[in-house]
Every structure is written in C-alpha cells, then in structure tokens.
Amino acid sequence: MALLVQKYGGTSVGSIDRIQNVADRVMASRREGHDVVVVVSAMSGETDRLLGLAREIRQGIDGRELDVLLSTGEQVTIALLAMALESKGCPARSYTGAQVHIRTDSAHNKARIQEIDGARVRRDLADGRVVVVAGFQGVDEHGNITTLGRGGSDTTAVALAAALKADECQIFTDVDGVYTTDPRVVPHARRLERITFEEMLEMASLGSKVLQIRAVEFAGKYNVPLRVLSSFKEGEGTLITFEERSMEQALISGIAFNQNEAQLTVAGVPDQPGVAYRILGAVADANIEVDMIVQNVGADATTDFTFTVHRNDFAKAMAIVEAAAGELRAREVCGDDKIVKVSIVGVGMRSHAGIASKMFQTLAKEGINIRMISTSEIKISVVVDEKYLELAVRALHDAFELEQAPA
Amino acid sequence: MALLVQKYGGTSVGSIDRIQNVADRVMASRREGHDVVVVVSAMSGETDRLLGLAREIRQGIDGRELDVLLSTGEQVTIALLAMALESKGCPARSYTGAQVHIRTDSAHNKARIQEIDGARVRRDLADGRVVVVAGFQGVDEHGNITTLGRGGSDTTAVALAAALKADECQIFTDVDGVYTTDPRVVPHARRLERITFEEMLEMASLGSKVLQIRAVEFAGKYNVPLRVLSSFKEGEGTLITFEERSMEQALISGIAFNQNEAQLTVAGVPDQPGVAYRILGAVADANIEVDMIVQNVGADATTDFTFTVHRNDFAKAMAIVEAAAGELRAREVCGDDKIVKVSIVGVGMRSHAGIASKMFQTLAKEGINIRMISTSEIKISVVVDEKYLELAVRALHDAFELEQAPA
Numbered sequence: 136m137a138l139l140v141q142k143y144g145g146t147s148v149g150s151i152d153r154i155q156n157v158a159d160r161v162m163a164s165r166r167e168g169h170d171v172v173v174v175v176s177a178m179s180g181e182t183d184r185l186l187g188l189a190r191e192i193r194q195g196i197d198g199r200e201l202d203v204l205l206s207t208g209e210q211v212t213i214a215l216l217a218m219a220l221e222s223k224g225c226p227a228r229s230y231t232g233a234q235v236h237i238r239t240d241s242a243h244n245k246a247r248i249q250e251i252d253g254a255r256v257r258r259d260l261a262d263g264r265v266v267v268v269a270g271f272q273g274v275d276e277h278g279n280i281t282t283l284g285r286g287g288s289d290t291t292a293v294a295l296a297a298a299l300k301a302d303e304c305q306i307f308t309d310v311d312g313v314y315t316t317d318p319r320v321v322p323h324a325r326r327l328e329r330i331t332f333e334e335m336l337e338m339a340s341l342g343s344k345v346l347q348i349r350a351v352e353f354a355g356k357y358n359v360p361l362r363v364l365s366s367f368k369e370g371e372g373t374l375i376t377f378e379e380r381s382m383e384q385a386l387i388s389g390i391a392f393n394q395n396e397a398q399l400t401v402a403g404v405p406d407q408p409g410v411a412y413r414i415l416g417a418v419a420d421a422n423i424e425v426d427m428i429v430q431n432v433g434a435d436a437t438t439d440f441t442f443t444v445h446r447n448d449f450a451k452a453m454a455i456v457e458a459a460a461g462e463l464r465a466r467e468v469c470g471d472d473k474i475v476k477v478s479i480v481g482v483g484m485r486s487h488a489g490i491a492s493k494m495f496q497t498l499a500k501e502g503i504n505i506r507m508i509s510t511s512e513i514k515i516s517v518v519v520d521e522k523y524l525e526l527a528v529r530a531l532h533d534a535f536e537l538e539q540a541p542a
Numbered sequence: 543m544a545l546l547v548q549k550y551g552g553t554s555v556g557s558i559d560r561i562q563n564v565a566d567r568v569m570a571s572r573r574e575g576h577d578v579v580v581v582v583s584a585m586s587g588e589t590d591r592l593l594g595l596a597r598e599i600r601q602g603i604d605g606r607e608l609d610v611l612l613s614t615g616e617q618v619t620i621a622l623l624a625m626a627l628e629s630k631g632c633p634a635r636s637y638t639g640a641q642v643h644i645r646t647d648s649a650h651n652k653a654r655i656q657e658i659d660g661a662r663v664r665r666d667l668a669d670g671r672v673v674v675v676a677g678f679q680g681v682d683e684h685g686n687i688t689t690l691g692r693g694g695s696d697t698t699a700v701a702l703a704a705a706l707k708a709d710e711c712q713i714f715t716d717v718d719g720v721y722t723t724d725p726r727v728v729p730h731a732r733r734l735e736r737i738t739f740e741e742m743l744e745m746a747s748l749g750s751k752v753l754q755i756r757a758v759e760f761a762g763k764y765n766v767p768l769r770v771l772s773s774f775k776e777g778e779g780t781l782i783t784f785e786e787r788s789m790e791q792a793l794i795s796g797i798a799f800n801q802n803e804a805q806l807t808v809a810g811v812p813d814q815p816g817v818a819y820r821i822l823g824a825v826a827d828a829n830i831e832v833d834m835i836v837q838n839v840g841a842d843a844t845t846d847f848t849f850t851v852h853r854n855d856f857a858k859a860m861a862i863v864e865a866a867a868g869e870l871r872a873r874e875v876c877g878d879d880k881i882v883k884v885s886i887v888g889v890g891m892r893s894h895a896g897i898a899s900k901m902f903q904t905l906a907k908e909g910i911n912i913r914m915i916s917t918s919e920i921k922i923s924v925v926v927d928e929k930y931l932e933l934a935v936r937a938l939h940d941a942f943e944l945e946q947a948p949a
Contacts, residue, residue, distance in 0.1 A: 222599055229607055
C-alpha cells in the first residue's frame with residue numbers, strides 16, 4: 136500500500152463529466168490499496184472568466200484582492216470532486232489551501248510555499264478518506280489568501296507529496312508522458328519511461344511545457360518521485376527520477392524547441408566591463424525576461440552581444456536597446472523575431488564527447504545555418520531560422536536514434 | 543462620525559457596473575465622515591449556477607461540501623468590490639467569513655453564528671480602510687467552512703454590526719423601504735419611516751420578504767438599529783427600531799400576505815391527547831414546514847384539525863395525512879391549495895380592542911368568506927380564497943387608512 140498524491144489540471148476537471156472521470160480514477164487507485172490525496176486546479180476557463188471580471192474593473196490587476204478572487208476557482212473544483220466521490224460511495228473531504236495550512240510568503244500572485252502542516256490530511260487518510268486539496272493557493276502568516284501563480288497546482292501537489300512523504304506524486308495532464316520530442320513534429324517520437332529531474336528541467340524550460348518548472352525543482356529538492364500521466368488514457372506515463380541513468384542508456388533523452396523567441400544583437404560594443412549590465416539592466420527594468428545570452432569577442436577591441444527574449448517583448452526590447460546603443464557607442468543594433476531555439480537534452484552527454492559535433496554536423500548536412508550556440512552540462516541549444524524548425528528537429532531525432540528505446 | 547455596516551444583496555452586486563455603483567455609495571458614506579464595513583452577497587445568479595453544477599453530480603445535495611462550493615460566490619464579490627474601491631482611490635480590504643472569524647456551529651447549510659472576533663476589522667478601520675466581508679458564510683470550531691443558508695448575508699451584517707457596536711446596520715435591497723403593503727397590489731401603499739422589530743418580524747414571516755427573519759431577530763436581541771434602503775434610489779428607507787411607538791401613532795402598520803400556502807384539514811378526529819402530534823409528527827418527519835395550525839373543538843367528541851404548508855409541499859403533505867387518517871379514525875381529510883393568507887400587523891393593536899372586529903367586518907362587507915383565523919399579540923391572520931387576495935388587501939388598506947402617515 137502506497138500513499139499517492141494525484142494532481143489533475145484544469146482540462147482534466149473541465150466539466151462535470153470529467154470530474155466524475157477523475158473520481159473514478161481516484162477510486163481505482165484506492166481499490167489497488169493506495170491512500171490518495173488529490174490536488175486539483177480550477178475548471179478550464181474558470182480562471183479566465185474571473186480574470187475577465189477583474190479586468191472590467193481595472194486594467195493591470197494584481198495584488199491581494201486578485202488572489203481572493205482567483206482562489207475561488209480551485210475551491211469550486213474541490214467541492215465538486217468531493218461531492219462526486221461521496222456520491223459514488225467513497226468518503227472524501229475537501230480543503231482550501233488555507234485549511235491545510237499551505238503557508239506561503241506574502242508575494243501575492245506569485246507566492247512561494249514555505250511549509251505545509253500535513254497533520255489534518257494524515258488524520259483524514261487514517262479515517263479512510265480521500266483528501267481533496269485546492270491547488271495553486273495558500274495563506275500567508277497574516278491569514279491573507281495567496282496564489283502561487285498560474286500552473287502553481289503542480290507545485291502544490293509536489294509540496295504536499297514532500298510534506299506527507301508520499302510514495303509518488305502523479306501529475307495527470309492531457310499528454311500521456313514526456314516524449315523524445317513533440318509528436319506533432321516527429322510522428323514517431325517515443326514516450327520516455329524515465330527521465331531525470333535535470334533533463335526534465337531543461338525540457339520544461341525549453342518549451343516542452345508538461346510541468347511547471349518550480350514543481351520539478353521542488354520535487355528534485357525533496358526527492359519526490361514524480362510521474363506524468365494522461366487523465367484520459369491508461370498508461371504508465373513517464374517517471375521523473377533523481378537517479379542517474381546507467382551507462383548503456385541513451386546519451387540524449389529528447390529534443391526540445393521554442394518557437395516564441397526573438398533575437399537581439401548589439402554589435403561593435405567596446406569590450407569593457409559593464410557593457411552587459413548596461414544593456415540587460417535596462418531590459419530587466421522593463422520586466423522583460425531574457426533567455427539565452429551569448430557574447431563573442433571580436434577581432435578588434437569591440438564585442439558583439441546577443442540575447443533572446445520572448446517574441447511578445449521583441450519590439451519593446453528593441454526600443455530599449457536602441458536607446459541604450461548610443462550611450463554604449465555600439466556600431467549597430469539588429470534583431471530578428473523569425474528564429475527558433477532547438478536543444479538536445481540528456482544527462483548522458485556529460486561523459487561523452489562528440490555529442491556537440493554530431494549535432495552541428497547533422498544540421499550542416501541539411502544546410503541549416505546556426506546563428507547562436509549555448510550549452511549547459513546536459514543540453515546544447517542552437518538558434519536557427521524559423522523555417523528550419525521541423526527539418527532540424529526531425530534530422531536530430533533521426534541522427535540520435537531517439538525512436539528506439541535504449542538497450 | 544458613525545460606524546456603519548452596509549449590506550448589499552445579490553441584485554445590488556449583480557454586474558460589474560452595479561459593483562462600481564456600490565463602491566460609489568460606500569465612498570459617499572465615507573465622504574460624510576463615516577467608517578464603513580460592507581457585507582456582500584454572491585452576484586445574482588451565481589449561487590444558482592453553483593447549485594446547478596452540484597446537481598449535475600447528484601440530487602439532494604447538502605452537507606459540508608456544498609458549503610465549500612457555495613461560499614465561493616461571496617468570495618468573488620468581496621474581491622471585485624475591494625478592487626473597485628481601490629481603483630477609485632479608496633483603501634479597502636476583503637475578508638472571507640473564516641478570515642474575520644465568523645464562528646458558527648457545525649450545522650452545514652444552515653449554520654448559526656456564535657461569535658465574531660471584530661479585532662481585525664477594527665484594525666483595518668483604524669488604518670482608514672473600508673472592510674469588505676463575505677456574507678452568508680462562517681467557519682466552525684474545526685475550521686470547516688459553513689454557510690448560514692440562503693439570505694444569510696443579512697444575518698452576517700447584523701451580527702457584525704452587533705460585534706462592532708456599529709451605529710447602524712443598513713440593508714440595501716431592490717426596494718426602498720418597508721411599505722404598508724405590496725405596492726403592486728395597492729398602488730398608494732405608503733413607505734413606513736419606522737417600524738418596530740416585532741412588526742417587522744411579522745411582516746417578514748408573512749411574505750413581505752424584505753429581510754431575513756433571523757437577521758431581524760438578531761438585530762432585536764442586540765439592539766442594532768437596522769435600516770432598509772434601496773441600492774438604486776436615494777432615500778431614507780425604513781428604520782427598524784426596538785422602541786415602542788407613541789400612542790398617537792397608527793394602530794396598524796401594514797398588511798402582509800402570502801400566496802404560497804395550501805391548507806389541509808383532518809376532520810372528525812377523536813378529541814384526545816396525541817392527535818396533533820400524530821398528524822404533525824409525520825409531516826415534520828418529511829421535512830415539511832407547517833405555518834398556521836388551528837384546531838376547533840366540534841360538537842361531538844371529535845375535533846377538526848387544520849394546518850397550512852407551502853404550496854410546493856401540498857401533494858406530499860396530503861399523502862402523508864391521508865395515510866395517517868385511517869389510524870387516527872378521522873372522518874375525512876380534505877385540502878385546498880387555492881388559498882391565501884392575509885394579515886394585519888401592528889404593535890398598536892395590543893392596547894386596542896376592536897381591531898379584529900373591524901378587520902372581519904371589512905372582509906364581510908366585501909363578501910369575502912374567512913376560512914381560518916389565527917392571531918398573535920401584534921397580528922391577525924385570516925385564510926381566504928385565492929381569488930379574493932387583491933380585494934381583501936385593498937379593502938383593509940383603505941379601512942385602516944394606511945395611505946395616510948400617522949399624525
């Protein structure tokens with residue numbers, strides 16, 4: 136008998152029928168002898184409906200009252216799921232974040248969980264109940280309602296699993312696991328049975344948005360085994376582990392890509408301290424998030440500084456950088472929002488040379504020009520023209536033989 | 543400078559425009575120098591939407607989870623109103639019932655308020671904020687969310703006013719006060735400037751549903767001055783006081799009526815102890831509420847027992863009574879759901895004989911047959927054929943000269 140924390144997202148609880156479905160799944164786990172704690176999101180569309188009401192009152196909504204408003208979305212779901220369970224004969228009890236003391240800091244709209252008091256949940260489990268907890272929300276030390284920011288329900292589930300020392304945290308989504316790459320681009324992409332936390336972090340941040348990054352970090356920190364499964368389809372999903380893979384396993388786990396990037400280059404800047412700060416400081420002040428940053432030393436005493444931002448922020452970032460360019464005595468500023476980032480990810484590459492060269496060779500063979508390169512311990516990312524996205528992903532998927540399960 | 547508790551019902555906060563309107567009203571009171579605590583209901587339609595979701599899961603919903611579900615309705619409103627106030631430059635803070643410790647018993651769906659800790663509200667008022675509190679909800683000693691039952695927001699407002707020792711509790715509704723009778727029946731019905739708590743109780747329970755009965759009882763118990771006003775129209779409304787009227791004031795304050803009643807008679811029952819219990823016990827066991835009860839002693843050793851129920855419960859009540867009739871050796875059971883109850887209400891009648899006879903005379907003059915009579919200290923009710931409703935109310939309104947303000 137295991138203790139499972141199961142999390143169902145907005146799509147999985149998007150209608151009464153689907154909530155009934157979730158109740159059936161939970162009860163199936165109970166019949167297998169497990170104790171179950173369920174974390175749910177707001178029904179799909181509900182958060183947007185509430186945001187719409189708030190926007191009718193004023194633009195630029197944020198702060199304390201927004202959390203009071205949005206937290207009702209999950210509260211509706213927990214009540215409905217508990218009712219569905221009880222009507223099927225399964226004892227259940229619902230709790231808001233405040234009721235199970237999901238204590239957070241006071242950063243409204245993007246609070247971080249500080250501690251969870253699992254006593255109440257444990258008591259209900261001991262009494263034979265399913266415990267249904269509202270995701271995405273908590274309470275600060277003054278009793279104010281907080282929210283963790285969108286998608287925070289994953290974090291709630293992992294934090295609860297950690298606090299309760301659950302055997303597994305199961306994240307039910309509309310995909311049935313983590314794939315070697317997006318099956319819409321590579322139809323023979325393969326579902327991974329296991330992936331390491333670090334790989335998952337890289338996959339998530341690179342655009343394979345199966346899980347919230349913070350949830351994965353949290354799971355890694357507290358050694359919570361995390362599994363991604365489909366709400367709609369039977370299957371084992373993908374287990375995210377904190378164990379290193381053995382040597383016979385694949386060097387590369389998957390290929391991630393991000394179509395929402397734009398690139399900005401400040402060329403011919405005097406190569407001296409403070410340049411990067413002066414460019415990126417202004418961008419950060421405008422609340423624009425920067426992804427890749429690459430700086431090349433040029434032949435003369437100048438340097439070229441390139442970075443990428445979300446495509447939505449491209450025009451704003453260009454204006455800021457152009458304003459700063461004069462002061463920096465840059466030769467020119469240029470940008471391109473018709474680019475994509477493609478990355479290969481795998482813990483195996485740490486101990487294997489030749490992965491990078493194989494990647495670059497594969498792209499060269501297809502005549503794809505690489506515009507930017509950035510690497511980390513377990514990933515290599517390149518920026519290429521948007522038009523090459525599918526070609527690049529398919530060529531790399533074939534070259535690294537990702538359709539075959541590791542021996 | 544006074545401390546006001548203002549309560550706005552579902553219609554008054556039924557849209558974003560109306561919520562903006564409420565914010566303006568609250569701020570007008572602040573400009574007059576008052577401290578304001580606002581209690582709000584769910585936006586009109588929201589509670590029914592939530593009930594609809596619950597009913598899709600199962601019929602006969604009740605209990606703990608229903609309260610978790612329904613309490614979100616008010617929570618949405620408090621957040622939106624606080625946002626509206628803040629966007630207009632008025633500092634505000636919203637609280638759920640649990641957050642301001644509106645402690646109730648554990649009777650889910652119909653909980654009773656036991657105590658309120660006003661400390662947090664007082665601190666916010668001292669800091670110059672408007673405090674917005676969710677009506678209708680509370681929290682039991684174990685931290686479970688409870689609701690007071692429909693319309694319970696009035697009770698929340700009065701209880702808060704009592705706990706904070708407010709100068710006035712103002713109930714904003716879609717009517718601009720308490721009238722001598724329903725203006726749809728008597729166009730020249732007059733708005734009362736004042737009415738006593740006891741009269742108000744009788745008026746409310748008899749169908750002039752301006753206020754929740756429990757709220758009025760609560761206000762009377764704690765001497766909270768209560769005022770009914772319109773959310774949509776300027777005016778003084780009606781003040782509900784706990785003072786007796788002086789002698790020159792009217793004997794009768796108003797005429798109430800109830801069109802939703804049905805009458806059941808068990809005729810020719812042996813006149814012996816336990817009869818009333820055996821009839822009404824079975825009815826009560828079926829959760830049917832009984833309004834009037836009249837028993838006449840007959841000429842022989844039998845008695846006729848008559849009572850009224852809500853028209854929706856008529857068929858069910860008839861079935862129960864017919865089943866019990868054999869055992870009771872009753873001569874016959876008959877019923878009628880085409881009846882109405884008309885009542886005259888006024889504290890003045892206590893000290894004046896002749897009110898009852900004037901009422902019966904007025905009805906007789908119009909040829910209206912009285913089927914049942916029941917009296918209390920400050921009210922006389924009669925049951926008449928449904929078709930006579932308007933005629934009876936108008937004739938009584940004229941006979942007691944209610945269109946004229948007391949001298």
